[in-house]
Amino acid sequence: METRLLEYFVAVAQEGGFTRAAERCHAAQSTVSAGIRALESDLGVVLFERDTRRVAQTPTGAAVLPLARELLDQLGRLRDVASDDGVLRGTLRVGTLTNVVAGMRLSSVLGRFQAQHPGVDLQLSPSPTGSAGLAxxxxxxxxxxAFLGGAPMPLADLEAEPLARSIFVAILPLGHPLGEQDIVPLAELVRLPFIDSPEGFGNRTALDSAIAARGLARRTTIEIADVAQMPLFVAAGLGVAVMPRSLVPSDVVGVDLHPLDTLIEWELLVATRRRPSAAARALRTAVAAEFASD
Incomplete structure (x- = not known):
């Protein structure tokens, strides 16, 4: 059985179609389709139900998927061991949080890593669905x-190293009445319209959990995936925000930052699967060392 066929199968299952799977595998759609047919013939089973509108896994396909993923992971580790000459090779796909790590020297870390390990094909892309999607x-x-952000918590089936923590602060327009208090009460803040990240983003999840734990509720009127833009909407008088202090741009104008009467923490982590490739493990170690030295 060709490894490439398993890669096609996993890609189609995860992407939900042949077109996106072909793009992910850098192959023609006809090649991926032919590969799936060959794999089904080899196994003697039907892995996908196909019609003109959708592609869906059969029960057999769903049962085979975790085994195929594990086999591909083990083949990757086999290659690491077989080529244990101190040279890292292979593709390393990195997922980032939108606008979170931009100012945290990630480019410098990746640049040094690439220079030290030119045999690694480094691919970087942001996630439009936040930490939940990245996980x-x-x-x-x-x-x-992946770089993940949110409330400190264990991650099942993943290995994660904490990089930094930040305390949430209230973001208010200049001259807002609540800003006259030394510490802004969360119970009063939630009466106002909120500007926040979409659901699934770690900072949104941490704040939602803290509000629910206080028995409070709020109304979010504007959702912005680019966290750094949130204070601009506050400055325009469109609402208030609560966000990690470290994510507030240093050059923001038109807003005041105030401590809250409720301690809410946000944590940035770098994570891999529990048995990562040698390249993923090396990059995770390099990133953790960079933040530890800061």
């Missing part, structure tokens, strides 16, 4: 390493 992509094998 799913990592667990499903779509990416090999």
């Amino acid at each position: 799913r992509d990592l667990a499903d094998g779509r990416i090999d390493l």
